[in-house]
Amino acid sequence: MTLIKSISGIRGTIGGKVGEGLSPVDAVKFAAAYGTWLKTNNPAPIKVVVGRDARLSGEMISQLVNATLVGLGIHVIDLGLSTTPTVEVAVPMEQAQGGIILTASHNPKEWNALKLLNAKGEFISAEEGQWILDNAEKEAFEFASVDELGKVEQNDQYLEKHIQAILALNLVDVQAIREADFCIAVDAVNSTGGIFVPKLLEALGVHRIKKIYCDPTGHFPHNPEPLPEHLGDLSELIRRESADLGITVDPDVDRLAMICEDGSMFGEEYTLVAVADYVLDHTPGATVSNLSSTRALRDITEKRGLNYHAAAVGEVNVVKQMKACNAVIGGEGNGGVIYPELHYGRDALVGIALFLSHLAKKNIKASELRDSLPKYVISKNKLQLTPAINVDQLLEKLASKYASEEIDLSDGLKIYMGNQWVHLRKSNTEPIIRIYSEGPSKEDADAFAHRFIDELKALI
Helix, strand or coil: CCEEEECCEEEEECCCCECCECCHHHHHHHHHHHHHHHHHHCCCCCEEEEEECCCCCHHHHHHHHHHHHHHCCCEEEEEEECCHHHHHHHHHHCCCCEEEEECCCCCCCCEEEEEEECCCCCECCHHHHHHHHHHHHHCCCCCCCHHHCCCEEECCCHHHHHHHHHHCCCCCCHHHHHHHCCEEEEECCCCCHHHHHHHHHHHCCCCEEEEECCCCCCCCCCCCCCCHHHCHHHHHHHHHHCCCEEEEECCCCCCEEEECCCCCECCCHHHHHHHHHHHHHHCCCCEEEECCCCCHHHHHHHCCCCCEEEECCCHHHHHHHHHHHCCCEEEECCCEEECCCCCCCECHHHHHHHHHHHHHHHCCCHHHHHHCCCCCEEEEEEEECCCCCCHHHHHHHHHHHCCCCEEECCCCEEEEECCEEEEEEECCCCCEEEEEEEECCHHHHHHHHHHHHHHHHHHC
């Protein structure tokens, strides 16, 4: 059993002893700490939006969290089955002081988590997260008297409200999508994307929708992370139905991956790049991705004479950088599209709408769109270390050696050399260095990674 407490929330496997898995007691303690943080920083009455993905433990965890907040005197707007971006959109619409998303994202079905939002519908900061962790540890909670208890209000209107907000965006071209008459295959890994993605496609004028694993039962038919090795059934469905595109999302619908009309991968790294290609055509401005994302976004941005910015890994860091440079589009290479015109959060639904607008207006196949973008391949590796090794010292030595190259020290060490880069980051949970590299081909990326693995070994 595993329980991971971090500044972004609490995540763990269901079952086991208190403190060893995500037990009911742990869920209550963390919800109470979050509610206490809200009460410390806001006058009454306080309102919190809660939504969950379809995983099997979701209803149980939701009842525990809702009851805990009510016990603190907080009112709960319960969206029921929802998505991470939908909860993020709902918080400011409801003028709530916060939100909780019950999802373990791409983790297997035995996992669940509480992800915490502020009043803007954005993830809480590191400092706020630490306050909540400390409070949970101390169990410094004060619950409301019987006359001051909160209440739970069920609200199932936010699927439609989220979709309508997407349709209202200037760059979402419903007419072009409708006229393209796409046939689209969808794999939603039996979570809430099975409800939300087809509803969005229908609203966009897509009438030929071929669904696989779209029943929100929480029984994931394959590993829910949207990677090529997990998407064979969707590729087969595309070929069998002669679909124009395949769409897959993770269980909480904040990551988006596409499959081309021939069943080949569009590439999760290229979801953001393709959407940015469209957004920059119509609204020139800065772009942001994290340091471990493909260089292709930088290329298409600078080709237009615009500014690209890199952020430390983590959605909170990407959003902070986007706000600092007033970026028009940003996100992460894991298929996370952040379009601030709607909200500052990864949103697969708005990604779908913008991607389909781009594809329809260009009037080309998905594979042709992919081939029009800069071509890179990322190689992901790690180097096992002993706990005694000082990782920071190793990275400092490498940074000194490559000081004449373009380097970034904001999150580990990233070294740019020509059209290749390597990003080295130490793990916070185990004695390893993660080594991501990118080049024009898999062979180039692998060779570049192993060059630095060898250099690290030599330093050790």
